[in-house]
Amino acid sequence: MYPKINLHIQFYTNFAAMDTKPSSTPTKGGWITFPFLIATMAGLTLAAAGWSTNIIMYLINEFNIKSIDAAQIANIVNGCTTLLPILGAVLADSFFGSFTIILVSSLISLAGILLLTLTATLDPLKPAPCKNGSDLCLGPSKSQLAILYMSVALSSIGPAGTRFTLATMGADQFDNPKDQGFFFNWHFFTLYAGILVSVVGIIYVEDNMSWGLGYGLCVATNLIGLVIFAVGRIKYRLLKPQASPFTRMTCVVVAAFRKRKLFLSLKSADYCQEPYAEGTKLVGTTPTNSLKFLNHAALITSQGDTTTDNISIKKPWDLCTIQQVEDLKTLIKISPLWSTGVMMSTPLAIQMSLIVLQALAMDRHLGPTPTPTTFQISAGTMIVFAMLSTSIFIVLIDRFLLPTYQKLTNTSLTPLQRIGVGHVLNASGMAISALVESKRLAMARSHDLKGNSVVPMSVFWMVPQLVVIGAGEAFHLPGHVSLYYQEFPKSMKSTAAAMVALFIGVAFYLGTAVVDLVRKTTGWLPDGINDGRMDNLYWVLTGIGLTNFGYYLVCSWMYEYQNVEKMELDDSSNAPC
Template sequence: MDAEPQTSGAPKRGGWVTFPFLIATMAGLTIAAGGWNSNLIVYLIQEFNIKSIDAAQIANIINGCMTLFPILGAILADSYFGSFIVVSISSLVSLVGILMLTLTSTLDLLKPTPCENGASPCLGPSKAQIGILYTSLALSSLGVAGTRFTLATMGADQFDNPKHQGVFFNWHFFTMYAATLVSMVGIVYIQDHVSWGLGFGLSCAANLIGLAAFVLGRRYYQLLKPRGSPFTGLACVLVAAFRKRKVLLSLKIEDYCQELGTGGTKLVNKTPTSGFKFLNHAALVTPGDMNTNGSINKPWNLCTLQQVEDLKTLIKISPIWSTGILLHTPIATQMSLIVLQALAMDRHLGPRFQISAGTMMVFVMISTATSLALIDRFLLPTFHKLTRTSPTPLKRIGIGHVLTISSMALSALVESKRLTTARTHNLTGNSIVPMSVFWMVPQLVVVGVGEAFMFPGQVMFYYQEFPGSIKSTAAAMVAMFIGIAFYLGTAVVDFIRKTTGWLPDGINEGRMDNVYWVLTILGLVNFCYYLVCSWMYKYQNVENKEVISSNHS
């Protein structure tokens, strides 16, 4: 992309002068998002009288949206509108959404009557109340679309030096983790022990501060012009191949459209590969496809061989990509169920302090952050010294599979003990079981260690193997199957509710341990599928793989 033109005499844009504005924006918007989302299940149960499993399902759908929407935001920023406009509008949308959510917690008119009011029946929200609630959640989720990926990309665009870009990314992700911890611990505590209105109000204030910091830095940013979506070229391959499906393929290299440079000159002559031969039709030159200067006349009728090979590469990667969906489905399901378990367990830390159920995922974050440091500074160097090699991205992902499966099995065992304790004390519904919530910490630590292996492995693998034209979407591809996993987890829970009695509204009367065993089996089956896919896969960029491996030595 080209940089936005600067007026004469204006100071050079970009560089470290933009750093405080972008980091303040990231901190404010992350605190805002975590402040309303981390404790959402508890809010729906306690303030809107929504049944526990239904609240978990709603949270799963919201988390899926918050994971998928940023992909759309990144595409819009990169292809059409630019980062500044997308971040600004998204931040404003999220501000409106969180403000509406704050109003639902402070105005009695916008929420149902509390169930504790003596003789009055426990009524759920009206259609108008649920409509306003869903609208606020939708706007708040949409607001995340312009920040998750777009802010990171925009920050990297401010620096020409790759080393400076790396430093920015380190601070960017550190800020994201730190801000998330602030919201999960601080704001959630205020929501549980002071008031929901104050908690959501602080999220709203953080969003406003983030938006203000971002807009104030406008004069210093180096803004790059949108360069068009790389996925358009891949779509052209499918269209062109279908249109020319009846044309006979040629064995001559010169009959295919090669990669073109300026003035229509050919950069390199390539031979079409035999795999997925049908797609080679897209690069086959037919009368009228080319201009007299050698450029393409009809883009949706003719593509270069490079575009064809790029699409073939994505098709080859897709089986491994699909395993990521079922890898993250158990984790997505666990994230919601664990809040319900925590609500029905002893959360006291000392005689007075009580941990909020919505903060239990903090243990996953702490485990992931600690494990990342240990893996990078100790495990990988030790592995390299002993074997003279470094684990490939696929091996790191495989370790993540094993640890995730182990976490689900641990979750099943802990829940089985919780249910046994509940029945020993004749506790029904969602009554608090005399069993410490810290029994669930080991399973969260294990899943955190698994994430420390698989997340870097996945991003590394897709960045390494993706065609050059779409390398910037590597992180987005990981986010995409995580988002799909949230929706699939919702479908799995819904199916189990309809076909079994394992997930009643009162979890003390159900068999949530069986749900975790199902997730364990699902993970095992998916791991076997992953082993087959990874065994059959051949690295496309062997040189890059070796470079990446050597960097960890």
């Protein structure tokens, strides 16, 4: 399926050919660090999900903020917590290292959640509660809003600096590619399990007992995660940050453009090699033939381009190393695959916002004969089924599916194959959603129900689609992180892991734009969903998913694993003459 790929290569060996030279002694790292990093992830996830997933209800109930304004604030929070990990990863890769970024961001988020807890417990920090039966509610003052926004902003920094930086730091602790893949799987399992526990446990405390107690639990879990992470400091293998990779990439473009009229050479001596390490001269090579225009950046035009000992480059904006050129080529080659992640996540982002509306118009009581006193589940908790499905399938894939597949075929699933399975499952989930919504609308018409009236159809009809979607995420999310981690330049490992957060964040805003477009151009999404055709929207999303899957097949067929090729070269060099 993939050109120049030997199918006998194991799935996790695609992580090979990475230079992960530790800055500390070789005895550090390994499995001794696993419980520290996983426990840290669990504590910080519980804290972040505990306050962020229920922020709309807090703003409405405690600060008397109108529902639309509360939703806008929540959208900003969701966008920031999704996109800010990119900034945290860049800072970790380029300046401070993973450990410092995780430690500092955890401290800041701890301060933010603590301040948020104070707003829930101290009366002067929030407006007076609305009187029962009265429409007159005093909104928050400017000073109360300032404190609230400050607490939310500080609390959002925690996920930004930890969510994917922790994944990269964990993988850096292992030399064995299979161990790195194992850590990625358990990292995502911990992430989803932590969110699940927060939605079921902490949010229940906030809604039914006390906001102060619920946020206090978030403070406690954040603190526990921070302490565990700091205690494990002496065991971690820490990699030194390098110069900003984005500056290096920009230098390649500028240098190639400046020397665009020069003829390319076939001699390795005419190209700038990677700077010598401790006086050891690297083997001379020439740039690859793909994207040849960029090869101009590494072309030496005069002896004055480098120092007399050839250790450093005098003008980095005029001359770059071959490695810099090849790193930029790698990013360009992988960008089409990354774009398929955006188009796959956009339908999911749209569906997550529509699930609540569907659930509100369905029977949410537990038991076959609902009564006014029968317990009914919250519409917002339906997402739990997708999270639970993802958590379970990650374990099944890691402990059962992958070993069984390997025994039956003598091969292992590659990252691209795992992502492909995720594409198929996500499109299938959209099709199931369309069928369920069609049934719900038919029942609404048969009972002559209008607007948002509750249809006598159990909300648990939505569970199968959420299970399928959750299974899809269990395939494609670890697959994406694995692919980017192995293929990105070694100076951008944290940034590579955060690329998943980037396309999810883009999908979040793109999904909002798509819904607005559909509302303006069709009658599918009126205020009363019983009067619309949400099933048509789901069918359109299914078509988008299938089309995107075809685009993905083309991109994956054309893509060549960079590190696998290096492995093959290394293997051939050891072969007998």
